[in-house]
Amino acid sequence: MKKLEERILKDGVLIEDRILKVDSFINFQIDVELTDEMGMELARIFKDSGATKVLTVETSGLPAAYATAKYLGNLPLLFAKKAKPNTDIGEDYTAMVRSFTKEVVNPIRVSRKYLQPGEKILIVDDFLASGAASLGLLDLVEQAGAECVGVGIVIEKEFQGGRALLEEKGLRVVSLAHITAFKDGKIEFGYTE
């Protein structure tokens, strides 16, 4: 998505060819107009996926996931919480996610009530790097006996291996800004649908 790539080049901050900060329009302050267009684009790409529900993980994936759900015909939007499971045994599905930037492992959870066998789930998140968050969400989907029909990502750092892990599982992965390398302070983009 050209407009997103341009915005990343304009306002993204690349630190030590390793961490890309997009706080000013995605992670902290949200550019609502751009996010709405991102949702429209992900909805266009996944319109024939058969998705019955959109799943994301709090917090910063939520706006793009919301916009995607809206343009897929107001699908229900479910978000996994980054928190220890409820003490009520058996109420939640839980998975473990390793944070790339913070170097910690955290549980995510979703209520069993809202993830049912047979549902077709589109995962949407803001970043795909090592794939940890998306794999955690996929784990929740599989525990529920639901089916993941695709993974829609705002910004992908392909060189961190997440795409390969998801594609190995037969999943369609589409990112709106597909970054192939950080090199000498420059961001290199690859193909996007």
Place this chain on the structure above:
Amino acid sequence: MKKLEERILKDGVLIEDRILKVDSFINFQIDVELTDEMGMELARIFKDSGATKVLTVETSGLPAAYATAKYLGNLPLLFAKKAKPNTDIGEDYTAMVRSFTKEVVNPIRVSRKYLQPGEKILIVDDFLASGAASLGLLDLVEQAGAECVGVGIVIEKEFQGGRALLEEKGLRVVSLAHITAFKDGKIEFGYTE
């Protein structure tokens, strides 16, 4: 907002005349169509507020705040994080918020970069009860030398006192579902604009 009140009566779960759970359409799984209409309604109510930015706190206030920002002409949307301040001294404004349901006190923070003197901030959140979260957000706004031009709430429990505290500060508070009492397992609604 009639449609929201009806949905609360249909799908809300009232526990011990004290806690209202709306997990199935606001807090965990989001009804995108309803949320979009809530944003449209809050935008209608605050269209003359002069707001230049919408502020909320993660996580479940985010969808309604997003929709409100969208219908206010794609205003930037800022969300405070529930996390300890960055170690970078002076990078954030922070405030303390006491959670009514969880009975703990947590810091919220927002980067100084995105909250500037002179900005006109509309606070949007999913719940107003004791007012702790809204007062925390207001504290951040005041620390920045910005101005709060209103507080838009999805569900208010007026009897918990939050409205009174905010109105004492001269703020306009509007809730889409204005609950005046929980009584014998019944939810009583008051006036909504």
